Amino acid sequence: MSVRVRFAPSPTGYLHIGGLRTALYNYLFAKKNNGTFILRVEDTDKTRFVEGAIENLIDSLKWAGVDYDEGPGKDGGFGPYIQSERLDLYNQYSKKLIENGNAYYAFDTPEEIEQARQIQQDQKADFKYNRNQMRNQITLGDEETNRLLESGASFVIRLKVPENKLVKFKDIIRGEVIVNSNEVDDQVLLKSDGYPTYHLANVVDDYLMQISHVIRGEEWLPSTPKHVLLYEAFGWNAPTFAHLPLLLNKDKSKLSKRQGSVAVEDFRDKGYLRDALVNFVALLGWNPTADREIFSMYELIENFHLEKVNKAGAVFDTQKLDWMNQQYLKNLPNETLATLLANDLKKNGNIHFPISYLEKVVNLFKERVTFISEIFLNAPYMFDSPKEFEFEYFKKHWKENTKPLIEQLVKKLEGIEDFSHTYLHDKINEFNEEHSIKLKEIIHPIRLMITGKSSGAGMFETMEALGKDECIKRMNYFLNEKVKEYENINS
Numbered sequence: 001m002s003v004r005v006r007f008a009p010s011p012t013g014y015l016h017i018g019g020l021r022t023a024l025y026n027y028l029f030a031k032k033n034n035g036t037f038i039l040r041v042e043d044t045d046k047t048r049f050v051e052g053a054i055e056n057l058i059d060s061l062k063w064a065g066v067d068y069d070e071g072p073g074k075d076g077g078f079g080p081y082i083q084s085e086r087l088d089l090y091n092q093y094s095k096k097l098i099e100n101g102n103a104y105y106a107f108d109t110p111e112e113i114e115q116a117r118q119i120q121q122d123q124k125a126d127f128k129y130n131r132n133q134m135r136n137q138i139t140l141g142d143e144e145t146n147r148l149l150e151s152g153a154s155f156v157i158r159l160k161v162p163e164n165k166l167v168k169f170k171d172i173i174r175g176e177v178i179v180n181s182n183e184v185d186d187q188v189l190l191k192s193d194g195y196p197t198y199h200l201a202n203v204v205d206d207y208l209m210q211i212s213h214v215i216r217g218e219e220w221l222p223s224t225p226k227h228v229l230l231y232e233a234f235g236w237n238a239p240t241f242a243h244l245p246l247l248l249n250k251d252k253s254k255l256s257k258r259q260g261s262v263a264v265e266d267f268r269d270k271g272y273l274r275d276a277l278v279n280f281v282a283l284l285g286w287n288p289t290a291d292r293e294i295f296s297m298y299e300l301i302e303n304f305h306l307e308k309v310n311k312a313g314a315v316f317d318t319q320k321l322d323w324m325n326q327q328y329l330k331n332l333p334n335e336t337l338a339t340l341l342a343n344d345l346k347k348n349g350n351i352h353f354p355i356s357y358l359e360k361v362v363n364l365f366k367e368r369v370t371f372i373s374e375i376f377l378n379a380p381y382m383f384d385s386p387k388e389f390e391f392e393y394f395k396k397h398w399k400e401n402t403k404p405l406i407e408q409l410v411k412k413l414e415g416i417e418d419f420s421h422t423y424l425h426d427k428i429n430e431f432n433e434e435h436s437i438k439l440k441e442i443i444h445p446i447r448l449m450i451t452g453k454s455s456g457a458g459m460f461e462t463m464e465a466l467g468k469d470e471c472i473k474r475m476n477y478f479l480n481e482k483v484k485e486y487e488n489i490n491s
C-alpha cells in the first residue's frame, strides 16, 4: 500500500508553530517513503471563518519549504481538498450510517440538551447523550421520525456508539491504545445546519483520500476512539495512527499564544531563517542522532522514522532556536547575507548601499549576531557617521595627549594607499613605536571617533570596510567639532 499522508489544519488565520511541526513530520514521512503529502483544509466550523486564512496558511507552508503534492490548487484526483467544498459528500455518508443502523436522527433542541447537561452536572457526571431518554429516532420510532423530517424539523445525526465494547487501535508512537466504548459519547456527525462535525468530515475524507497514516498532534488522541468507531460503523479499515508529542513552554505548560508568539509568520518577520526554523521544529520530539543538532532538509528526510518520535512533550526552547539561527546565519554566503541586510535596511529607510559594501559589513558581523536586523541596530555607524559618542568611553580613554596624537595619526593615514586591515595594523603599530605608546592608548580613541561606541567588531577590519576617506572624515569631525564639547562635560 502506498504511503499517503495529510496535514489537515483548520484555517485560523495563521500557521501555528505546532502545525508546522505536524506538517513537517507528515512531509518527512511522505518523502522518506516515496509517498504523497496532502494538504486538506478543514474549514467546516463556520463560526471560526477568517478571511484570507487559507491563502495565509499556504503561504506559510511555502515559505517553510514544506511543499504539498496534492491540495488546494494541486489536484491529484482526490479533490476538492477544502472541506467546505465537499459538503454533499458528508451528507451522503451520514445517511449511509442511518441506513445501516449505525447512526440516528436526533431532534432535541439546544435547550433540551442544556437541561440534560445540567442534570448530569448536578450528579457530577460528564455529559453523555442518553439516547434512550432524549428525543430521537430510537425513542420516537421511525414513523414519527419521518413525519418530523418531512415537516422540516431541525435535526442532527448522531453516531450510535455500541455499548461495552473495547475500542482498540495501534499508535506508532504510543503503542496500543484501548478505550471502553461506554466512555464515548454518541457523537454528532451532521449538525443542524447541514455541516459535518470534525469527526465525520475527517474520517470520510481520510477514507476517500486513501490516507494510509494519520500523523497529528496529541491533542487529537481523545478523538481517535470516536474515529475508530466511525471506521467500523462504515465497515472501513482505519489508517495507522501516530500522535505527536505536545509542545510545551519551558515551565512545562502547553505552548500557547499567551507565552509569546506561536505564528510561523511572526517567527519569519522576527528574522528567523527558514532553514533554521525548520531544523529547530524538526527536533521538537525527535532527533536523528544524539550528537548533532544541525540537519538539512535532505538529512531530515533520510533519517526520519516515526518509531523514533518521543512520547513525552517537547519543550520549545527559544534560546536553542536563537542558537540555531546564529549557526545558520554565520554559515550563509556573504552574498546572501548582504541581500538580507539590504532588505532589512530598506525597512529602516536606508537604501543607498552597494551590495559589495554590504558584503563587507556582513562579513564583519555575521559571527556576532543572531538576527540580521541586529547589524543595523548594534552598528548604525556602518551606515551613517555617528553624531553621538559614548561619554563614559570618552572619559576613560581620552587623555591629555590624545588629541595631538590623533592629529598626527590622521596625517599618517592620509598618506597611505593601502587601507586593508593588515596594512593598517602595521602602520598603526609603527606609529605607536614612533610615539612610544601602547596600542590601547590609540585604538580606543579611534573606535570612539569612528563608531561612537565602546564595542564592535575588530577595529582595523571595521576601518577597512568603511574605507579611508570615511574614517578620516569621521576622525576630523570629532577632532574639530566634538572634542571641546566632550572635554567641557568632563571638567
Ligand code: GLU
Pocket (backbone or CB within 6 Å): 007, 008, 009, 010, 042, 198, 202, 215, 216, 217, 220
Ligand atoms: N482539523 C484538525 C486540526 O485543526 C485536524 C486534526 C487531524 O489531523 O485529524 O488540527
